[in-house]
Amino acid sequence: MKKFKILAIIFVGLFLLTSMVGDSEDADKLVGVWEPSNKKIKVKIDKISGKYYGKIVWLREPIDPVTGKPKTDKNNPDESLKDVPLKGFRMLKDFVYSGNGEWSEGTIYDPQNGSTYSSVIKLKDENTLDIRGFIGLKTFGRTDVWKRLIMKNKK
């Protein structure tokens, strides 16, 4: 009987351990470089202290036609941050993996109007994300489809 108990504890422990590793691997599927449907930017998502963040790493039009200088976050609601370079700006913040290929509790920032929305991310397949931005209720929002940037091997 005692032997059976020990075996049961080991089995449950192993099961928990493998499911935790599996969860962590699933969560990290968000890490990579992604492109929104408008193809104006590329966003690199990385993991910092257990949460997921995305920064702009490429802009189709990096230079502001008015100033002739690299684009900055000119619509930022904080006046003192309007000169922050847009290249490198963290537009996805604080996403936490909630299981089933979904990341929640995050925000998405729209540099075109300086607004921040609550956001959830759903992994549709290995290389496709549904990113939903909303205010208040998830129902009232907009979803955009982002594609993973796949590096082609040089021949």
Add this chain to the structure above:
Amino acid sequence: MKYFFKTNLLVLVVIVFWGCGESEPIQTDLQKLETIAVGPLFEGVNTATVEFDIQKILPTGVKKEQLTEVRIKGIQLSLVNTEAPTPNSFTVLLASPNTSMKECGFLKEESIKINNYKVSLAEEQEFLVEILQDKMQTLVIDFNLEGDWYDDLSVTAAIDWELKIKN
């Protein structure tokens, strides 16, 4: 019943007086934090991070939960490895497990060119109290490299805090 009413009133008065108390500044040393971006690093935007606990720089007997007002008076950046390519911009952010990551300031190419590594600070800093009261903090420095660098890159941030606690 009368006694009960009087006791409640007394408790209320004590709470009101405690709430109205003046915040008192506390002295801390300049906090030097070395952030590391693990190489190889490629041209473009890279990130250096470090986790810390503000409690470690607070005077003995002061707990971070007592902080009522927090401001950053200044941040000075410096590159540890002088052979590494100099980034042409930096953005400094702070995060903690239970709060949102926030921009604290940035450095533009114009400043870097004249060797001025003093960060332009965000005006809005009210979020700092909540971040510093959390169980730990993460300093994040995003920087833009113009070339590749096949090693780690460290950026040190010297942070001058203005901290106040309620007595």
